[in-house]
Amino acid sequence: MTATDSHLLLRALVDELARCGMEHACTSPGSRNTPIVLMLAREQRLQTWSHVDERCAGFFALGAAKASGKPVAITCTSGTAAANLMPAVVEAHHAGIPLILLTADRPPELREIGAGQTIDQLKLYGDAVKWFFELGVQEATAERMRWIRSLACRAYWTALGGRPGPVHLNIALREPLLLEQPLGADEPGGGGRDSGEPWLRQQWPAVNVARTAHRDPNPSRAIVVAGELGADRDAGRGLAEAAAAAGVPLLADPLSGARSGGAAIAHWDLILRDPETAAALAPDVVYRIGELPTSKPLRSWLAGLDDAKHIHFAADERVSDPVSRDGTRLIRPLAASIAELSAYLHPDSSGWLDKWLRADSTVAHAIAEPLRGAGLSEPVVATALGQFLPPSATLFVGASMPIRDVEEFFPALNEPPRVLANRGANGIDGTVSSAFGVASVSDGPVVLLTGDVTLAHDLGGLLAARRTGLKLTIVLLNNDGGGIFNFLAVSRETDVFEQHVATPTGLDFSIAARLFGCAHEPVDDIDSFAGALMRSLRGKQTTIIEVTTERLANRALHAAVESAALAALRELDS
Ligand SMILES: Cc1ncc(C[n+]2csc(CCOP(=O)(O)OP(=O)(O)O)c2C)c(N)n1
Secondary structure, eight states: OOHHHHHHHHHHHHHHHHHHTOOEEEEOOOSTTHHHHHHHHHOTTSEEEEOSSHHHHHHHHHHHHHHHOSOEEEEEOSTHHHHTTHHHHHHHHHHTOOEEEEEEEOOGGGTTTTOTTOOOOTTTTGGGSSEEEEOOOOOOOHHHHHHHHHHHHHHHHHHHSSSOOEEEEEEEOOSOOSOSSOOOSOOGGGOSOGGGOOSOOOOOOOOOOOOOTTOOSOOSSEEEEEOOOOSOHHHHHHHHHHHHHHTOOEEEOGGGTOOOSTTBOTTHHHHTTSHHHHHHTOOSEEEEESSOOSOHHHHHHHHTOTTSEEEEEESSSSOOOTTSOOSEEEEOOHHHHHHHHHHHOOOOOSSHHHHHHHHHHHHHHHHHHHHHHTOSOHHHHHHHHHHHSOTTOEEEEOTTHHHHHHHHHOOOOSSOOEEEEOOSSOOSTTHHHHHHHHHHTOSSOEEEEEEHHHHHHTGGGGHHHHHTOOOOEEEEEEOSSOGGGGGSGGGGOHHHIIIIIIOOOOOOHHHHHHHTTOEEEEEOSHHHHHHHHHHHHHSSSOEEEEEEOOHHHHHHHHHHHHHHHHHHHHHHHO
16 A cells, blocks of 8 residues: 555545535544545535544534534544544434544554554444444555445445434555655546546435324324424424414424424423423323423423323434333434324314413513513523524523523524534533534524533633634623532532532633633623624624623522412412
8 A cells, every 4th residue: 555545545535425415524633644634625525624622623523513414524643532532423423413533543563563642443432333444454446446435425324324423434544644746636447426426325215104093083182392303494493383383382492493483382391390280281192303302390291191192203213212201103204204293283272272371471471570680690691592693593502501591491482593502412521612513514603602611621612713713602601610510419518519519610711712812701781791792693703701690599590480480370270
């Protein structure tokens, strides 16, 4: 194998990824992966994003693939560089996001003899990848060129097909890594197919969406529970329209894009905390679609619905039923699920939807007072983002309290912004990088809502602001530590809690902003928040809008909101 062989093979591999439809790739620097970097960066059909830190590169690619629904390639050098992709690979595996990992490796004769930067990269990501393949060292014969073209397409279609996920190609490269002369246009075997077609185009059989026997002739009390639905922005809208047309209450996570229209119940998380209301609103049929929302009240309510039929429309065979309630699981592509579910929903005349809507407006009214009294709090920021963001925007939500507050407080809107989050493995890692990845494929502005520990965890992700030219609006809820832990029993273990669980960082984020070339705007009331948000949405620079809150006050406010909601619901019941 000469440098010419490896460059010819890699050029063909990248050519096929682009022919299949790939548009974005991420690189991280190194020596061994130089030939892969050259091919990706020089491929005109790809937009290639450079990252210093492989962990950031992995999450950036994840964000881009999540928002676009298309595979994104990542290359890194050998050794711990490849190991740094693991968190993003795990998230991609659990969330069903297509990635193609191109790790450079030493050739076999340099493995297991103490050569530098050499670790065992075979099956490095275990079962978290859909396919692992060791490319070995090959000569660029006509036969091998055909083979690599076919293999590149297989990697692309495997990442994208069925339940999407990551694919790992481990690429052994022997020195010399670089060419003396530029590569000519010719290729043994004549190159790829005419007219830009990929070597292999894979198609899946059309799925039979024939009606099944599960349709109830006249269920009067049905609800729809919608969780994250993936990259297709029309899916949530279609679902909301179908629920509104049928008068079926729609309990939608903002991540579904379906918290919208006349049947959307915005405050179901609070409504279901009142046992009497929850019992009165028990349905005969639960139609679930997408992932199950995080909300504990929702999950325990569903778990207790013994007498209801539970019908789950799922996009693939992966089980997403943590309460073991699915009675029927209908596996369909998303669009087919929505079409079929729409046909299941019956127009309602029993006042069923009205009962839900009354509870919803009762809660909305009741919680307004404690929220108003608390100034610019974490729940108010979650609510305000729903009110202020244009439909063209994307809100990327960090783990911990931000995702819970968005679930609990985000309003039902006619045209909601897209809401995304890393909910596959619920990590706080890679959040900034994921949001920048989303920005790389988005036309509208991207806003990240994050806690301070989450931001500190991926502070290096801010380097993308300087190095990629992409822009984020980062809304930082700084309660100096993990506020979520103040809601847990561990907060009573006072000797250990602050240092080892809450982990306040004490960071001055204005200095971090300056370091990475970002603007920083501290805000302390709703007007200054709205002003900073609008300026940042219009501007060109990444801005950290910092809202300072207190963990104990935040917990007390959540409790006051819940008490107000429950008191009002009880009054409604009586
Ligand atoms: C990679 C990873 N490490 C640890 C955790 C556990 N964890 C969940 S929330 C959290 C704290 C988050 O704090 P912050 O971002 O400030 O948000 P807040 O809780 O204040 O809303 C931690 C450490 C996790 N989910 N992922």
